[in-house]
Amino acid sequence: xxxxxxxxxxxxxxxxxxxxxxxxxxxxxxxxxxxxxxxxxxxxxxxxxxxxxxxxxxxxxxxxxxxxxxxxxxxxxxxxxxxxxxxxxxxxxxxxxxxxxxxxxxxxxxxxxxxxxxxxxxxxxxxxxxxxxxxxxxxxxxxxxxxxxxxxxxxxxxxxxxxxxxxxxxxxxxxxxxxxxxxxxxxxxxxxxxxxxxxxxxxxxxxxxxxxxxxxxxxxxxxxxxxxxxxxxxxxxxxxxxxxxxxxxxxxxxxxxxxxxxxxxxxxxxxxxxxxxxxxxxxxxxxxxxxxxxxxx
Numbered sequence: 001x002x003x004x005x006x007x008x009x010x011x012x013x014x015x016x017x018x019x020x021x022x023x024x025x026x027x028x029x030x031x032x033x034x035x036x037x038x039x040x041x042x043x044x045x046x047x048x049x050x051x052x053x054x055x056x057x058x059x060x061x062x063x064x065x066x067x068x069x070x071x072x073x074x075x076x077x078x079x080x081x082x083x084x085x086x087x088x089x090x091x092x093x094x095x096x097x098x099x100x101x102x103x104x105x106x107x108x109x110x111x112x113x114x115x116x117x118x119x120x121x122x123x124x125x126x127x128x129x130x131x132x133x134x135x136x137x138x139x140x141x142x143x144x145x146x147x148x149x150x151x152x153x154x155x156x157x158x159x160x161x162x163x164x165x166x167x168x169x170x171x172x173x174x175x176x177x178x179x180x181x182x183x184x185x186x187x188x189x190x191x192x193x194x195x196x197x198x199x200x201x202x203x204x205x206x207x208x209x210x211x212x213x214x215x216x217x218x219x220x221x222x223x224x225x226x227x228x229x230x231x232x233x234x235x236x237x238x239x240x241x242x243x244x245x246x247x248x249x250x251x252x253x254x255x256x257x258x259x260x261x262x263x264x265x266x267x268x269x270x271x272x273x274x275x276x277x278x279x280x281x282x283x284x285x286x287x288x289x290x291x292x293x294x295x296x297x
Contacts, residue, residue, distance in 0.1 A: 001246050001247075002246055003062045003066060003105065003243075003246055004066070005104075005105055006098055006101060006104040006105060009065055009066070009069060009097060009098065010039060010097070010098065012069060013026070013039070013041050013069065013072070013095075013097060014026070016041075016072055016073070016076060017041070019076075020076045023043055023044060023076060023088055024041060024042070024043050024072075024076070025041075025042050025046075026039050026040060026041045026042065027039075027040055027042070028040065029096065029151045029152065029154065029155040030147060030148070030150065030151025030152075030154065030155075031147055031151065032100075032101045032102045032110065032111065032147060032148055033102055033110055033111035033112050033146065033147060033148070034102045034111050036101040036102060037101075038096065038098075038099065038101055038148065038151055039096070039097070039098075040094055040095065040096050040155065041072070041094075041095045041096075041097065042092060042093070042094055042095075043072055043075060043076070043088075043092070043093040043095065044075075044087060044088050044089075044090075044091045044092045044093050045088065045089055045090060045091065045092055046092055047092070048089070048090050048091040048092040048268070048270065049090065049091050049092065049162055049265070049268025049269055049270050050091075050092050050094060050159055050160070050161040050162055050163075050268065051091060051092070051093050051094065051161060051162065051163045051164075051165075051261060051264045051265060051268060052093075052094040052095075052096070052155075052156075052159065052161040052163070052164040052165070052226075052232075053068055053071070053093060053094070053095045053096070053164075053165050053167065053261065054095075054096045054099055054152075054164070054165065054166045054167060054222065055067075055068045055095075055096065055097045055098060055099065055167050056097070056098045056099055056100050056104055057099045057100055057116050057117050057166060057168070057222060058100060058108045058109075058115070058116070058117065058168065059100040059102070059103030059104045059105065059106050059107055059108055059109070059110070060103075060105070060106070060107055060108045061108075061167075061168055061169045061170060062104075062105060062169075062243070063167075063169040063239055063240055063243065063244065063249070063253060064167030064168060064169060064237075064239060065097045065098050065104075065167075066246075066249050067167065067239070067249065067253055067254055067257045068095050068097045068167065069097060070249065070250055070254045071254065071257060071258065071261060072093075072095065074254065074258065075087060075088065075093070076088075083262060083265070086265070086266075087261075087265040090265070090268075090270060091265045091268055093261065093265075094155075094159055094161060096152075096155075099116065099148060099152070100116060100148065101148075108136060109136070109138065110146055110148060112140070112145075112146060113133055113134075113138060114138055114139070114140040114145065114146050115129070115136065115137045115138055115139065115140075116146060116148055116149060116222075117166070117168075117218070117220070117221050117222055118130075118137050118138070118139040118140070118218070118219065118220040118221065119139060119140045119143065119144065119145060119146050119149045119220055120143070120144065120149055120152075120153070120220050120221060120222055120224065120225040121143040121144050121153075121220070121225055122181050122182055122220070122221075122224040122225045122227075122228050123179060123181025123182070123218070123219035123220055123221070123224055124139060124142075124143035124144075124219060124220040125139055125143075125219055125220065126179075126181055126218070126219020126220065127179075127217050127218060127219050128217065128218040128219060129218070129219045129220050139219070139220055143220065152222065153225065153229065156225070156226055156229040156230060156232070157229060157230075160229070160230040160232070161226075161230070161232050162232065162233065162264070162267070162268045162269060163195075163232065163233050163234070163264040163267075163268065164222075164223065164226040164232045164233070164234040164235075165234075165235050165237055165260055165261075165264070166221075166222045166223055166226075166234070166235070166236045166237065167237050167239065167257075168236060168237060168238045168239065169238060169239050169240045169241070169242075169243070170238070170240075170241060170242070171238040171241060172211065172212070172237075172238025172239065172240070172241060173211045173212070173238055173239055173240060173241070173256075174211050174212040174213065174214050174237075174238050175196070175199070175211050175212075175213060175214070175235045175236065175237040175238070175260075176213070176214040176215060176216035176223075176235060176236050176237075177189070177192040177193075177196065177213075177214075177215060177216060177223070177234070177235060178192075178216055178221075178223050178224045178226075178227045178234055179215070179216040179217050179218060179219075179221070179224055180217070181219055181224050182223075182224040182227045182228055184227065188227070188231060188233075191233060192233055192235075195233055195263060195264075195267060196213045196235075198263045198267075199259050199260055199263045200213060202259040202262060202263060203256065203259040206255065206258070206259060207255045207256055207259075209256055211237070211238075211256070216236055218236075221236065222234075222236075223235060223236050233264075235260070237257075237260065239253055239256065239257070240253065
């Protein structure tokens with residue numbers, strides 16, 4: 001088997017929704033330059049702690065999208081039931097398997113030749129970006145100039161995930177927390193470091209392989225803006241410096257990826273008790289003020 005096309009991969013995600021309707025649904029967070037919908041697949045409990053996983057912000061980086069699919073299989077097929085049962089009941093994983101829908105399996109940049117991971121507002125125009133439209137890291141004409149970027153920012157505002165992982169390849173392997181452009185508080189930096197330590201420890205235990213942990217330095221990148229929108233613990237992950245054979249994805253790269261969502265899932269604050277308390281409050285107010293019940297109906 002070879003790396004799937006955009007339509008094949010999205011079709012296979014849709015098939016998971018058909019097979020597991022109790023746990024999987026999807027919506028669209030917006031459109032691309034060419035008018036394609038950008039799908040977001042929701043896996044788990046809609047009231048659970050939120051973890052967002054992003055693949056293919058660069059259209060030529062296919063490994064992350066494939067890994068996200070096999071992560072969903074791992075979760076839904078309960079390949080490790082102890083984790084799966086807990087996560088499916090207590091978490092909501094929000095997956096954008098292909099962010100750069102227009103140019104997936106074609107080229108790095110979007111249809112306007114903008115590097116989407118240099119177009120976000122925090123640190124836009126900073127280190128690692130270019131004002132040259134022909135450059136591989138072209139930042140765009142302005143911050144958030146691209147419809148894909150605006151769509152992601154709106155999704156972050158809507159979902160406010162506790163964790164976000166932006167999955168890349170062709171560098172590393174490493175993962176990195178937001179850059180100085182994000183102006184992280186010392187307590188939030190410590191939170192990132194604590195989670196990173198847990199990921200590295202679990203990686204060593206499970207696979208005897210732990211990615212290096214770095215401090216990012218890219219202007220206009222997604223993880224910086226994700227942190228600023230909702231204090232989200234955000235990491236950019238570089239899985240591999242090349243395009244490995246497809247046959248290596250499940251035995252090698254999925255196991256290296258799994259410590260990230262496992263640690264995220266174990267550390268999300270649950271939303272269910274909060275919703276329950278709100279519902280109880282509404283019921284109490286309804287009893288006190290009968291007209292509120294009429295308004296609700």
